[in-house]
Amino acid sequence: MNDTMTRESSTATALRDNAEVAEALGRGYAAGFVTDIEMTSLPPGLSEDTIRQLSAIKQEPEWMTEWRLDAYRHWLTMPTPDWAKLKIDPIDYQAISYYAAPKAGLKSLDEVDPALLATYEKLGVPLHERARLAGVAVDAVFDSVSVGTTFRKELAAAGVLFCSMSEAIREYPELVQKYLGSVVPTGDNFFAALNSAVFSDGSFVFIPKGVRCPMELSTYFRINAQNTGQFERTLIVAEEGSHVSYLEGCTAPKRDENQLHAAVVELVALERAQIKYSTVQNWYPGDENGVGGIYNFVTKRGDCRGDDSKISWTQVETGSAVTWKYPSVVLRGDRSVGEFYSVALTHHHQQADTGTKMIHLGKYTKSKIVSKGISAGLSSNTYRGLVKMEKGAEGARNYTQCDSLLIGKKCGAHTFPYMEVKNPTAIVEHEATTSKISDDQMFYCRSRGISTEDAVSMIVDGFCKQVFRELPMEFAVEAKKLLEVSLEGAVG
Amino acid sequence: MLKIENLHARVEGREILKGLSLTVNAGEVHAIMGPNGAGKSTLGNVLSGREGYEVTAGSVTYNGIDLLALEPEARAAAGVFLAFQYPVEIPGVNNTYFLRAAFNAQRKARGEKELDSMHFLKLVREKLKVMQISDELLHRAVNEGFSGGEKKRNEIFQMAVLEPQLAILDETDSGLDIDALKQVAQGVNALRSPERAFLMITHYQRLLDYVVPDFVHVLADGRIVESGDKSLALKLEEHGYVGIGEGAPA
Numbered sequence: 001m002n003d004t005m006t007r008e009s010s011t012a013t014a015l016r017d018n019a020e021v022a023e024a025l026g027r028g029y030a031a032g033f034v035t036d037i038e039m040t041s042l043p044p045g046l047s048e049d050t051i052r053q054l055s056a057i058k059q060e061p062e063w064m065t066e067w068r069l070d071a072y073r074h075w076l077t078m079p080t081p082d083w084a085k086l087k088i089d090p091i092d093y094q095a096i097s098y099y100a101a102p103k104a105g106l107k108s109l110d111e112v113d114p115a116l117l118a119t120y121e122k123l124g125v126p127l128h129e130r131a132r133l134a135g136v137a138v139d140a141v142f143d144s145v146s147v148g149t150t151f152r153k154e155l156a157a158a159g160v161l162f163c164s165m166s167e168a169i170r171e172y173p174e175l176v177q178k179y180l181g182s183v184v185p186t187g188d189n190f191f192a193a194l195n196s197a198v199f200s201d202g203s204f205v206f207i208p209k210g211v212r213c214p215m216e217l218s219t220y221f222r223i224n225a226q227n228t229g230q231f232e233r234t235l236i237v238a239e240e241g242s243h244v245s246y247l248e249g250c251t252a253p254k255r256d257e258n259q260l261h262a263a264v265v266e267l268v269a270l271e272r273a274q275i276k277y278s279t280v281q282n283w284y285p286g287d288e289n290g291v292g293g294i295y296n297f298v299t300k301r302g303d304c305r306g307d308d309s310k311i312s313w314t315q316v317e318t319g320s321a322v323t324w325k326y327p328s329v330v331l332r333g334d335r336s337v338g339e340f341y342s343v344a345l346t347h348h349h350q351q352a353d354t355g356t357k358m359i360h361l362g363k364y365t366k367s368k369i370v371s372k373g374i375s376a377g378l379s380s381n382t383y384r385g386l387v388k389m390e391k392g393a394e395g396a397r398n399y400t401q402c403d404s405l406l407i408g409k410k411c412g413a414h415t416f417p418y419m420e421v422k423n424p425t426a427i428v429e430h431e432a433t434t435s436k437i438s439d440d441q442m443f444y445c446r447s448r449g450i451s452t453e454d455a456v457s458m459i460v461d462g463f464c465k466q467v468f469r470e471l472p473m474e475f476a477v478e479a480k481k482l483l484e485v486s487l488e489g490a491v492g
Numbered sequence: 493m494l495k496i497e498n499l500h501a502r503v504e505g506r507e508i509l510k511g512l513s514l515t516v517n518a519g520e521v522h523a524i525m526g527p528n529g530a531g532k533s534t535l536g537n538v539l540s541g542r543e544g545y546e547v548t549a550g551s552v553t554y555n556g557i558d559l560l561a562l563e564p565e566a567r568a569a570a571g572v573f574l575a576f577q578y579p580v581e582i583p584g585v586n587n588t589y590f591l592r593a594a595f596n597a598q599r600k601a602r603g604e605k606e607l608d609s610m611h612f613l614k615l616v617r618e619k620l621k622v623m624q625i626s627d628e629l630l631h632r633a634v635n636e637g638f639s640g641g642e643k644k645r646n647e648i649f650q651m652a653v654l655e656p657q658l659a660i661l662d663e664t665d666s667g668l669d670i671d672a673l674k675q676v677a678q679g680v681n682a683l684r685s686p687e688r689a690f691l692m693i694t695h696y697q698r699l700l701d702y703v704v705p706d707f708v709h710v711l712a713d714g715r716i717v718e719s720g721d722k723s724l725a726l727k728l729e730e731h732g733y734v735g736i737g738e739g740a741p742a
Contacts, residue, residue, distance in 0.1 A: 443580075462585035
């Protein structure tokens with residue numbers, strides 16, 4: 001197996017030097033460093049052979065390999081989507097490596113390469129026993145593999161399963177087989193099909209009946225290697241009456257090439273279960289001239305399968321060159337609730353086409369959408385949302401609020417709300433505003449002693465308040481800081 | 493403290509201030525009165541550094557420094573405060589948070605130690621008491637959904653917390669009913685001190701019944717055309733601005 005892999009540690013050093021130059025030229029993207037670590041990876045290219053190799057490296061059972069191959073064959077028949085309001089150069093799927101992992105074998109956190117632990121320390125995600133975030137269990141995914149999951153014993157005592165997807169496939173095959181692809185089928189869309197074929201790692205969470213997860217769960221995704229794509233797959237299943245809050249953070253080094261990140265996240269909430277999923281997405285956005293950055297094409301969907309269940313998405317999107325992402329909820333169970341709170345900030349040449357889909361199937365289902373788009377520089381920021389009231393959605397309700405804030409004169413904000421109402425008793429409400437930071441607001445702040453930059457971040461923070469309120473405390477602080485950094489140089 | 497000499501200023505190419513001179517010493521309260529369009533608000537905006545106001549001649553010296561050379565935030569840190577005629581709404585930004593940011597930004601600029609939220613809140617509560625303002629104000633977003641009176645009271649409250657040396661009140665009395673006016677006046681009076689000077693820009697004499705000025709100036713056509721004590725304001729109340737300033741030096 002080792003013959004087919006290539007070593008990359010020398011190129012990693014060369015890349016780090018590049019990154020330092022980029023650092024000097026670029027804006028304040030603090031997570032833009034590269035970790036110099038010996039890697040094993042598959043050579044670039046995608047074929048049935050690649051998928052078999054990937055599956056073999058991960059020691060997957062036969063059914064999993066076949067599942068991947070089915071998805072791959074389906075993917076080959078699908079056209080690249082072009083309906084979103086995005087300008088993207090064609091992606092060469094044969095130029096991407098579909099697997100990259102730190103070379104050393106990983107059995108427990110104590111065996112993890114110190115360079116890796118240091119990487120997460122630097123990102124503010126301590127994995128080491130002594131320094132763990134109080135009360136938050138972390139799964140850290142580095143390129144294609146999970147490098148460690150904390151607090152596993154404590155969680156196991158409560159009956160909660162929290163591990164990497166690779167492990168779950170080996171350890172809990174019946175659960176994975178039952179739920180994987182049950183929310184986002186392999187052929188759902190182009191990027192979901194690609195992910196199903198080549199997904200490397202991600203997190204698996206299972207909360208048994210009646211259990212309230214004793215701590216916040218979180219996954220920290222890091223892309224490090226060059227020319228690799230990250231294709232993570234996350235599955236969260238909350239059984240009857242259970243509760244879980246899950247957080248996800250993402251960063252990547254600065255590189256001149258665009259890198260692909262195509263993730264799939266599936267959530268399943270059974271009767272009376274509640275899942276709260278929060279994301280702070282800070283993939284490298286490219287430099288101020290639009291060079292480099294991550295292509296973030298993500299399919300996230302939750303299924304309120306049981307009556308009275310609830311799924312809530314909260315996202316703060318500041319990174320990536322291109323974001324294409326619509327975390328959705330299928331409101332299948334009667335009286336189930338779906339929520340989507342979003343802050344999407346674009347600067348320089350960033351493009352974001354993001355929003356949600358709320359599919360109301362059950363009776364008296366409720367959904368709420370609060371979207372805050374902030375555009376600065378030459379960026380383009382689009383909200384695209386679908387609210388669908390199916391025939392059986394008796395008495396269903398949706399409330400959508402979509403606000404855009406423009407900073408400067410060369411950016412764009414667009415809102416595309418789609419509504420399909422097939423049940424006459426359903427109620428759909430939509431409110432939208434577009435505003436600018438006014439000269440009056442700026443002068444008011446400055447006349448009180450507050451600098452231009454601080455005034456902008458304060459006004460933006462106020463604009464996002466409704467969404468930040470939904471984030472767990474520590475994430476809210478991080479999100480706020482992230483917006484400040486992302487807006488550097490936006491005014492003045 | 494403040495010395496304005498032969499100040500000329502333009503807005504959108506039109507000359508509004510045409511040779512205004514005025515001296516204000518610490519501890520004094522000056523009222524600037526005058527008809528609409530005389531340049532009263534322009535004076536306040538020029539002194540606090542609003543963009544779009546172009547000074548074409550003259551000088552403004554504040555505590556020995558060239559005030560016009562400073563950015564608005566530096567003027568604030570130096571102790572200049574403008575109470576806005578139309579206070580601005582900042583949705584979602586908590587009033588206390590805003591005020592603490594301003595307070596600490598000014599202290600930082602002056603090289604003083606910043607206050608943590610505990611101590612700041614204590615200070616704020618003391619000021620509320622002195623100003624007789626309800627603490628409900630603290631929990632709302634900056635001026636968002638405030639009534640006209642609440643906005644003006646909030647300006648005075650900000651002034652009380654920021655403790656400026658030179659406070660410019662731009663028509664703070666306009667649009668207030670008598671109770672709100674009394675409350676605002678009481679706040680201003682509570683802040684009068686030998687170290688602090690006030691420049692009260694107003695259209696009506698009414699405010700001066702409650703805040704008694706040391707000097708009253710009449711601003712007409714971009715210049716101070718007449719100066720006197722409180723009795724000048726009463727004279728204006730009786731006769732209007734017609735005839736004022738005739739015979740004053742051009």
